[in-house]
Amino acid sequence: MIADLDMEKLKSRDSREMARLARAVTEVGFLTVSNTALDAERVAGTIAAYRAFFRLPDARKAAVDMARTGSNRGWGRPGSEQVDPQANPDFKQVFDCGYELPADHPLQARGLSVYAPNLWPEDLPDFGDTIRAYYCDALAVAMDLLRAISLALGEAETAFDAAFDPPMALLRGNYYPPRPDWAGEKDFGIAAHTDYGCLTLLAADGTPGLEVRMPDGEWAPVTAGPGRFVINFGEMLELWSGGRIKATEHRVIGGPEERISVPLFFNPAHDANVATPGATGEIRAGDHLTRRFRETYVHLQHGAG
Numbered sequence: 135m136i137a138d139l140d141m142e143k144l145k146s147r148d149s150r151e152m153a154r155l156a157r158a159v160t161e162v163g164f165l166t167v168s169n170t171a172l173d174a175e176r177v178a179g180t181i182a183a184y185r186a187f188f189r190l191p192d193a194r195k196a197a198v199d200m201a202r203t204g205s206n207r208g209w210g211r212p213g214s215e216q217v218d219p220q221a222n223p224d225f226k227q228v229f230d231c232g233y234e235l236p237a238d239h240p241l242q243a244r245g246l247s248v249y250a251p252n253l254w255p256e257d258l259p260d261f262g263d264t265i266r267a268y269y270c271d272a273l274a275v276a277m278d279l280l281r282a283i284s285l286a287l288g289e290a291e292t293a294f295d296a297a298f299d300p301p302m303a304l305l306r307g308n309y310y311p312p313r314p315d316w317a318g319e320k321d322f323g324i325a326a327h328t329d330y331g332c333l334t335l336l337a338a339d340g341t342p343g344l345e346v347r348m349p350d351g352e353w354a355p356v357t358a359g360p361g362r363f364v365i366n367f368g369e370m371l372e373l374w375s376g377g378r379i380k381a382t383e384h385r386v387i388g389g390p391e392e393r394i395s396v397p398l399f400f401n402p403a404h405d406a407n408v409a410t411p412g413a414t415g416e417i418r419a420g421d422h423l424t425r426r427f428r429e430t431y432v433h434l435q436h437g438a439g
């Protein structure tokens with residue numbers, strides 16, 4: 135069972151809801167949450183903005199094709215990402231954007247690709263503003279959830295705060311066309327994978343498609359529409375929590391209808407150490423994320439960037 139939680143109850147630290155949160159995080163690694171600061175209308179508007187982008191002709195989207203850059207900002211065509219080396223590259227398209235460092239930020243001088251400048255399509259004049267505003271509010275929801283999780287697991291509420299300044303958070307629009315008729319058993323909307331970072335806050339249009347690997351090994355569908363978010367955890371948070379928080383596998387095979395999902399990958403700052411407390415040696419969050427990006431984005435796979 136995937137727990138469905140209420141953000142207002144979590145914010146008031148309702149003890150029953152906090153206990154459900156602790157169980158969801160440590161047992162299944164997936165949950166859904168509603169009643170957040172991002173209401174259904176806001177999410178629907180954001181999904182509509184991505185839909186308008188994905189409907190542009192490929193020749194227009196090509197103006198912001200990430201494949202021409204050494205980073206992951208802008209459009210990723212079908213086949214631009216291979217999250218499972220045993221499967222073919224995914225047939226989804228994506229649009230990725232990330233954290234915009236202030237010009238005078240000390241990290242600016244290091245030219246880190248995880249803080250690369252965003253690319254916005256000129257064809258859709260409001261797109262950048264809509265997505266930027268959503269990004270900003272989604273960061274706050276993700277941080278609130280992480281604080282609740284920290285407390286639910288018996289740690290200080292603010293234990294993670296400093297490590298997320300500035301976050302390498304990536305906001306993605308995923309566009310899944312109807313499953314193509316040429317697709318075989320190695321073809322997926324997105325193949326089975328675990329997310330790389332800490333917490334993923336995923337909005338979707340309500341069309342089924344996402345499947346989660348449950349503790350018994352079976353794949354279970356999870357469907358959420360605007361107003362309800364799917365929450366799961368990535369490899370860094372599993373490490374950082376010494377394995378208490380589960381980074382759970384998930385996938386989208388794809389069905390007869392197109393589908394849009396919008397995950398915010400809430401990743402910590404580049405220099406945060408995500409090694410298990412007490413472990414010898416550090417694992418820098420930026421190194422882990424950069425390695426995983428190089429493994430999975432096809433245009434970064436062969437040493438480019």
Ligand SMILES: O=C(O)CCC(=O)C(=O)O
Nearest residue numbers: 308324344384386395397
């Ligand atoms: O579309 C979905 O529901 C899942 C997307 C996903 O797993 C990802 O983008 O990492």
Ligand SMILES: [Fe+2]
Nearest residue numbers: 327328329384
């Ligand atoms: Fe994922």
